[in-house]
Amino acid sequence: MGPSGTPLVLVQSSDWHVGSALTGNGLGFSPEFRETRRSEVDGAAERAVQVARDAGADLLLVPGDLWDAESVPPATIHRVLEALASFAPRPVFVAPGNHDFSGPGGWYDESLLGALGMRAWPENVVVFRSPRWESFPVPGRDDATVTGAACLSPAAVAERPLASPPPRPGVPHALLLLHGSLESYVGPDGPDGAKRTAPFSREELVAAGFRWAALGHHHSFFPIEGASGWPIAAYSGAPTGRGMDETGPRFFLKVTLPPDGPPVLQPIPADSRVIREIEVDVSGLEGAAIRERAASVLDQAGTKEADIVRLTLTGTQPFGARPALQLEPLPCRLAHLRVRDRTTPDPAEPDARTAEGRFLLDMRTRLAAAATPGERRLVETAIAIGRNALAGRGVTPPPLEEL
Ligand SMILES: [Mn+2]
Secondary structure (H helix, E strand, O other): OOOOOOOEEEEEOOOOOEOOOOOOOOOOOOHHHHHHHHHHHHOHHHHHHHHHHHOOOOEEEEOOOOEOOOOOOHHHHHHHHHHHHOOOOOOEEEOOOOOOOOOOOOOOOHHHHHHOOOOOOOOOEEEOOOOOOEEEEEOOEEEEEEEEOOOOOOOOOOOOOOOOOOOOOOOOEEEEEEEOEEOOOOOOOOOOHHHOOOEEOHHHHHHHOOOEEEEEOOOOOEEEEOOOOOEEEEEOOOOOOOOOOOOOOOEEEEEEEOOOOOOEEEEEEOOOOOEEEEEEEOOOOOOHHHHHHHHHHHHHOOOOOOOEEEEEEEOEEOOOOOHHHHHOOOOOOOOEEEEEEOOEEOOOOOOOOOHHHHHHHHHHHHHHHOOOHHHHHHHHHHHHHHHHHHOOOOOOOOOHHHO
């Protein structure tokens, strides 16, 4: 642990969502792979502590959503507590979010852990259990403090947490933990709808005047520049991809704060797998050519054996073709491949003298009237099902989550 006057090194990570069910994530995991991936999600605390130790970090900051829901099993919580304890004597600071909200009867409640015969929260972990701002010193550093507050419920908060910001302690490295929605955050889990909570603007963050703010709630790595052009805050993002809104590389964030001068950010790979969304146009292809094209596109995308891929077939195919069947077995080694057939039938002029022709003419009108991509998708699915039914073929509706 460095004395005052030496750079302060921190590692931050949030949104572990341990205990996630990993069902209905658009990936269709097999039960066996789901178990593997659940264990990897649940190991986020262990990996974060290992990275913090390797980085020589003075402290680990965790701004919320450690677990996915109150219903997470005790063994999963135990695993997190043991991991955080293993960072001792160095400190961990935790600000509960909207998924792992603090309060009586929750996993932050020492009396609940005691009643269940579970170990207590480790002594090296400081949990912000109050909804009001509090500041604590960083053990071993007289030049650093951490300020934070807890979410007490899963409900979205409309109140702006930085409308009247917490007082900034008079130390060089005044750190802030904040679980909420930066309004200028850009990512697949944007700060609107149900995902928007405890909103704040970049201007409010700048005005609060902290040396560094570790942000939680949104799931992509997203650094924020202050007025001076220096980075002043970041979301590290979720460290373990769980679904199609968590594609691409995942990071823990190492931040070095020199006595003076700009913070130095170093994202550190956090996940052994990458979730990838890949499209392949199979227009005009049949048989082995479909397989070869898919293998080549997967290869060009830099896909690794450990990865999780959703491959969407697009373009036009003859009516009744089943191009996805060409990808069984897999054209290359992957931890998990989900294939979606989004090809559309070759356009042919409907014949109004036939039932199929009249059906297609009617659906064509509906397709033209579709106002959103979702409506369009629904009509396209209806066309595929209707044509198959009229042709006496088997009808397999797509999973609901794809509509
Ligand atoms: Mn959250």
